[in-house]
Amino acid sequence: MEEIIIQLKKEIIEALNLEEMSPDDIDADAPLFIEGLGLDSIDALELNVLLEKKYGIKINTAEEGKKVLHSVRSMAEHILNHQKKN
């Protein structure tokens, strides 16, 4: 799990052009949107693309997106669950 979290942090930084951040700056449990990293709706869409491109996961509804993209940890858990199923 921790490996996925570290990897994910790096991928998020790259996908969202968070240039001035390093993986250590991101708290895995902090909310990604509104507070925490303060990402916006376009960032959410980019994270969807990241999940599909790198992990083959498709987010189908806004509700699903809200749950999965809540924090880095929730993203990592979703990835792990998806990998277990396949």
Next chain:
Amino acid sequence: MQCGSSVYQTMNKKYIIEKYCIIRDNTVSLDDKEIYHDEKEKSFSDFSKGLYKYSKIDYPKFYKMDNLSKLGFITSELLLKDHEWSANRDETGLILCNSSASLDTDINHQKTISNKIDYFPSPAIFVYTLPNIMIGEICIRHKITGESAFYITEHFDSSFIFQYVNYLFEKNIVNECIAGWVEKYKEKYESVLFLIKKKEKNCKDCKGNIIFDIENIEKIYNKKF
């Protein structure tokens, strides 16, 4: 094109170019002074990041912008540093032009949809396939809600800029205006932004101000540093 330049100043007001900022050839100048120069041969992306850090602008969203918006944004940041904003930001206008619209970013978007197999359009890139998003970024940053527009002209057109901004002042649609040219296509880039203000004819702090007219716009655009 006729411009009616003889009626460009109303009775008690004059229009002046308070500040201007030029970025081209790895060099940045503010008014008459060169303030930044990068010796090394760099991509625009690296040049702009260097300039961003040098200017100590604290706005991480800068990194998400496309190159055109980065160029317009950073030029306006330098232009508006220490600017005294009026209480009413709907009195500030923003009128920009270029010749290639958002073509630089259009190409990037096109790449993401060209491969039928490795097909991943990026929403963050698509957002910038409109040149006026650059205007949006500047307005969001400074909460500018006045009139804004983006025009495509073949070359820098000083008479167009003069005519448009002059009209906005004459009709009291704005009291100050950021106007100019922001062009980025592949490795070619240049931006020339003017901060134009409406002032009292006998204003005390106006000594040495540059009158806003076609000749001065041309002169500034053509300045070499």
Next chain:
Amino acid sequence: MSERVFITGTGIICAIGNTTQVVLESIRQSKHGIGFPTFLNTIHQFDFPVGEVKYSNNELYDLVQPKKKTNLSRTALLGMIAAKEALKNAGIENISEFRTGLISATTVGGMDKTEIFFPSFINNPNSGRLRNIITHDCGDSTEQIAEHLGIKDYITTISTACSSSANAIMLGARLIKNNILDRVVVGGTDALTKFTLNGFNSLMILDKSHCRPFDETRNGLNLGEGAGFVILESEKSIKINNKNIICELKGYGNACDAFHQTASSPDGYGACLAISKAFETSGLNPEDIDYINAHGTGTPNNDLTEGKAIEKIFGNKDPMFSSTKSYTGHTLAASGGIEAVFSCLAIQHQLIFPNLNFSNQMKELEISPVNTLIHNKPVRNVLSNSFGFGGNNTTLIFSKY
């Protein structure tokens, strides 16, 4: 100096018709043009309904009959058809008789041709037909239209997303009021492209079914294509030629929302500002408006913001309003021009157009659009909204003369 600006001609081509007359008939019969694309070659052909113009490029060529058979993009062809109709409608035969300009607007320019070129080129820089990219630039479609109409005095292109052609109309009015031009062809044109379809899909704001503007269950927009142009003339020009006036361009306003690149502020601040400015320039009050042709794209965000702005400005005196995008789709840069033609038709024929596909009032609003064609109410003043990405908001007011 001319103070009043009048509309003397309209021209349009969109999913519901290729002339003003045909479009009017379609609206009367509640005949929309939304369906899966036939001509656009996309992997999403059966994913997203669109408002496609029902003519292939070859058929558009036949309608245009250009002087030179140079490579014309679909955007240019659509623009040429609508702009030519507007001139004819205004009875203008000798274009050089007065100072005449063209202000056109577009977002995609010649992209429909460029995206044919690109895949070949990206695989091999020596392949791809160069003639497919010479029409790419936004300015090219404007130049093609100008050449087709014989306009030389003033030509320019605006690109401010979905408010583009409304802004073109604003600039045209100002050029007339400042005695720089006597008359001006103003509007915009955009063709459907894979570029925009895929781009909007990546933003997840497309509806997989027919859009439902202002409906509680709305789920996004349908893209459309087309062109809409009007002829603006000065008072002097009209008197000299004894022109027939369709209506007056009474007011206009532009403001920036300054909130987000693609979303509008929840309280509709920018929209309210633009609408207020239009009232200021027109000298009218909210209670003078009989019909609002809304921007109404069908996205959750726009319709809420616009609805809130309408409630704020009009209070409980809100006029009848509707979005005509459930007829035509969202034609991007052309929408302001196309909807200006609709506004003119509303005044000319004393009609208020229905908001197709509306059933459920939005829970956040107290107002609802009209969903039937209204023909027994006076239509004296029409307000038209066009709100673009980047927060560029423009409102136009048209009045019966």
